[in-house]
Amino acid sequence: MIQPIIAANWKMHKTIPEAVAFAKQLKKEFPEPGRVDIVIAPPFTALRSVMEVLKDSLIHISAQNMHWEEKGAYTGEISAAMLVDAGCKFVIIGHSERRALFGETGGMLNKKMHAALKSGLKPIFCIGETLEERESGATFEIIQKQIKEGLNNITPNDIRQVAFAYEPVWAIGTGKTATPLQAQEVHGFIRKTIAVDLEYAHASDTVIIYGGSVNPESTGSLVDQPDINGALVGGAGLDFDSFADIIRIAGR
Numbered sequence: 001m002i003q004p005i006i007a008a009n010w011k012m013h014k015t016i017p018e019a020v021a022f023a024k025q026l027k028k029e030f031p032e033p034g035r036v037d038i039v040i041a042p043p044f045t046a047l048r049s050v051m052e053v054l055k056d057s058l059i060h061i062s063a064q065n066m067h068w069e070e071k072g073a074y075t076g077e078i079s080a081a082m083l084v085d086a087g088c089k090f091v092i093i094g095h096s097e098r099r100a101l102f103g104e105t106g107g108m109l110n111k112k113m114h115a116a117l118k119s120g121l122k123p124i125f126c127i128g129e130t131l132e133e134r135e136s137g138a139t140f141e142i143i144q145k146q147i148k149e150g151l152n153n154i155t156p157n158d159i160r161q162v163a164f165a166y167e168p169v170w171a172i173g174t175g176k177t178a179t180p181l182q183a184q185e186v187h188g189f190i191r192k193t194i195a196v197d198l199e200y201a202h203a204s205d206t207v208i209i210y211g212g213s214v215n216p217e218s219t220g221s222l223v224d225q226p227d228i229n230g231a232l233v234g235g236a237g238l239d240f241d242s243f244a245d246i247i248r249i250a251g252r
């Protein structure tokens, strides 16, 4: 039985007081183990303060990015060990905004995956096609390439620690959610790729979450799909009531 994940990616939003207030509310609202794992990904500046609030709770903290080197002269970068130190259990790797706006390549993401796993972080590895790629019929090819590049030489033991997030680029921040059937089609393909191309025998246990304009209205029909094991929420995860609704709906 897969334990689904509902994660809020706050991107470049929220001051420390705002992040702390949200975390306190979340901890109060969800004090008991539920049927979903709750994860929030604050900006780096708020990680430590959020950890202080959530350390004795069931809610997990994720970073939004990291560098692959352990330490050194990399101005502006943050290592996996620093994230562990700040209280992170998860790290988002390969978000389409990192790929498109900051030039992150499959090779760089693979180095990040190795470094995250070595430090004991659980990567939430993001993949997804652009609108042009979808319209030219290249979706599956792109998804397969992203998985093979990102997970190159990752051992089965480590694949077990990885959650995948399918985030079609055309659905991010656009209000245009993939239909449950569109998303399920790709999620099924992702699971097959993990089993066949990565030769991972336990792909049926891998958590594959959907992201792209998820809101309380779309959550139920998405998580009802057999291969959709939760959501990576952007905009609706900034608002406490929306995020709490999404958690409740996914945990029904």
Ligand code: 13P
Binding pocket: 009, 095, 167, 171, 172, 173, 174, 175, 211, 212, 213, 214, 232, 233, 234, 235, 236
């Ligand atoms: P939106 O939910 O705002 O579309 O963002 C999705 C996303 O990028 C989460 O990582």
